[in-house]
Amino acid sequence: MSSESSTTRKGFWATEGMDTFLNYITDPQIQEKLNNRQSDGTKAGDVFKNIADAVNEKHNVNWNGKTVKSKYQYLKKLFDMANDMTKSTGNGDTEDTTLRERILAKCPEYDRLYEVLGGTLARDPPSPFQSGDTDAIECILSDGEDSLSGEESGADSTDRPGAAPENGTGSGYVSVSEGSDEARLSDQAPKYVYKKTTSMVPAKKRKRTDAQFSFETFQTTMSEISEAAKAASEKHGNPSEPSESLSRREKSLEEEKKAFAEEKRAFVEAFAEEKKEFTKAFAEEKKAFAEEKKAFAEEKKEFSQEKRSLMADFKKERADLKQQQETFYKTKVSF
Structure with missing residues (x-):
């Protein structure tokens, strides 16, 4: 045991047998048998039983x-x-x-x-942002700059594939083409790009139209957007799924829940064993008390018999003394 940990051993760590258990678990050969399939057919359960x-x-x-x-x-x-x-931020010295x-x-x-x-x-590798993989980061940044420059240029939205018409009745969904930067990033996380129906042209230079946007048109537009989103979800996955960190x-x-359940089960087994020993x-x-009680009853019975015998002897002696006394008085009176 290390000197630093020896002063903090309590609870789980102070259980009888933990020293030997830790010596086996920290043995590289034992870890090799637990983590890799053995040619001789040894399984992890066999290793646990041997320990x-x-x-x-x-x-x-x-x-x-x-x-x-x-x-x-x-x-x-x-x-x-x-x-x-x-590995977590905010866990430094205080x-x-x-x-x-x-x-x-x-x-x-x-x-x-x-x-x-x-x-x-190795079992839980960090994301490219945590590991320092700047290729994916640079790719994302370059995509953002390209899309921003395209919007600021005031290009007509109808020139882009999948863009909505000027009257605002289109779906507004832009598909990800194969071979593009977005397609290369889709392997890392599904992306859904929705373009605004209006360009970045200043308000004073925009052309006003007399087009009417009815409720029926609005319902049609929302239906098209929902269908497009559903199709994209089936192809690239559901965007509402938890993020990688949340997963x-x-x-x-x-x-943790599984470990707690295992610890609880071990505690219940230990408690059952202790209860069994206590019951025994x-x-x-x-049983010993019953035997002592029986012996006491026999002693009490013998004492009662002896008492009755003594009382009988005492009564007999008393009767004899009384008879002798009466005889003495009769003899004295006769004189």
Whole structure:
């Protein structure tokens, strides 16, 4: 154990057998067997069972493979939560505590676990914005500049494919052509481009028309927009789906919920085992008490018999004394 974590071991970390459990879990060979399929057919469940047997033999506890699996999953969750502190903004040192102190408070064995579980980023790679991949960022910026310059130039909207007519009755949806920058970015995230029906021409230079926009025309326009959006959703995915960060957060919450359920199940199993042992001990004590009660009843019976015998002897002796007294008085009177 590290000197920093030894002073903070409590609760989950102070469970009997955790030292041996951590020694096995932080062994690279054990991690290799847990994460990769073995040629000899060894499965993760077999590894968990072997660890449980070793812990039981050394610490005289009653673990099984499910117990080890539950503790391992909960251990990884604590490590991931501590590791996220190093990647999230706003988690630096404060006046009260340092970042490392908060990490060790969450996961006292963080340093040892990082040596074998430090590849978490490989399972959950960051987005191009976080990893420094500037190609996608430059592409997005260039697209934004091109679209902005096109609007400021005051070009006629009818010259662009899919643009709405001047009377405002078009769908307003611009499809993404193959080979364009938007099409290349669609692999990263679906994009939906809606152009305004009016250009960026100053208000004084716009031509006023006498066209009437009826309610029926409005309904038709909205229907066309809905159909176009539905078709685009089927092709590129639903734009209302959660963002990548929100999806990761939901996944993290699901993992936390699963880890909590596993920990709860382990606690229930341990409680059931303790209850079983308590019930057994209580039954033995109850049996011993019944035997003592029986012995006491026998002693009481013997005492009662002895008491009756003594009372009978006492009454007999008293009767004899009374008879002797009467005989004495009769003899004295005769003299």
